[in-house]
Amino acid sequence: MRFVLWITGLFALAVLLGLASTLNNGYAILFFPPYRMEVSFNLMIVGVLVLIAVAYGILRLIGVAANMPTEVRAFQRQKKLKAARHALREAGIAFFEGRFQxxxxxxxxxxxxxxxxxxxxxxxxxxxxxxxxxxxxDKRDAYLARLDTVPERLQLARHMVDAELRLEAKDLLGALAAIERARAVAPNLTNALRLELKVRMLQKQPDAVLALTEKLLKADALEPEQARRYRMAAYCQQLEGLPSGEAIRNWWRRIPEVERQNPDLVRPTVERLEDLGDFDQAAQLIGAALVSDDTTLPELALGLARLAEHVSGEKRLALLREAEAWLQVRPRDHLLLFALGRLAAEEHLWGKAQSYLEASLSLEPTLMAHAALARLYEAIGKPEEAEHHYQRSLALALERGA
Known part of the structure; x- marks a missing residue:
């Protein structure tokens, strides 16, 4: 529609100009001494228009020629920029492909x-x-140094990459310094907190690990199971530095109840108490854990059996009194029955020990239960029964060895 309007307008203008030229009978005199020229006024108008058009064209050409070096430089720069943008895209793709070179x-x-x-x-x-x-x-540090020239608003990315690279290179102090610079820009950046958590773990700073874990958990930046693993690792690091059974008892009371039921924490705590010679406290921790029906606890039952000969007589009797509560929760735990048999045997409660050990064998025949029963029968003067159980334990050993 617009094209039709333009054509119609041009034809109308041509008609108007034609009519105007027939109505205009004037002429113009051009005087160039000693010459004099008379021309039609219409021709003079056309000549002036042509002269203006030619002058404009010449000036335009001069302007284009004068601007040519600038245009060439702009073209070359645009060409280089296009190549740079292409290279940047290729670099990003290659990086995520793992083609780092x-x-x-x-x-x-x-x-x-x-x-x-x-x-x-x-x-x-x-x-x-x-x-x-x-x-x-060397190249890594050179590139990072060049990032000093970029605007301040882009420095956060620089500090985060610096921290990640130094953490991967095990430069813990350098990584921590980069994290501090990043947190100065964005104090609540969760990714910076995650990196700091990893650094504090490697630096064996359990108090800082626990604080950071809680902070990330509140910010929904850490899954509960992940948080629990970090807590367990921090608690184990704290445990390594405790010098006595009394220090361990005080530390254990500060741990939340839900964490004290975790076998991954109970086991190393018991082992540490054994190393320090505090066998009664180690047995007490196992007893508290055995109230749970967690299927990973049989190893703790074996630990209780191992402690049977080391704990005090008073503690052995206290543990045997708690046995009924444990068996209600774990009635078919042959290892718990074996441990109770060992405790009773150490207290010379032969009838109770025999019933526990035989119940353990009825659920799962084991070398250690047969051996314990053999020693019990030797202690009460029944060599034939003792020999029978020694033979059974030998047969089991040969069978499993084969």
């Missing part, structure tokens, strides 16, 4: 010809990350 090479090509600070910073980060993955620390 190509990623570093393409990113280095993009750095010098890129003028946008965001893209330049991205190229430097990819190059630094790739160099770090290739263990080329």
């Amino acid at each position: 190509k990623a570093e090479r393409e990113a280095a090509r993009a750095i010098d010809d890129e003028y946008a600070p965001e893209n330049r910073a991205l190229a430097l980060l990819i190059a630094a990350r790739s160099a770090g993955m290739m263990q080329n620390f």
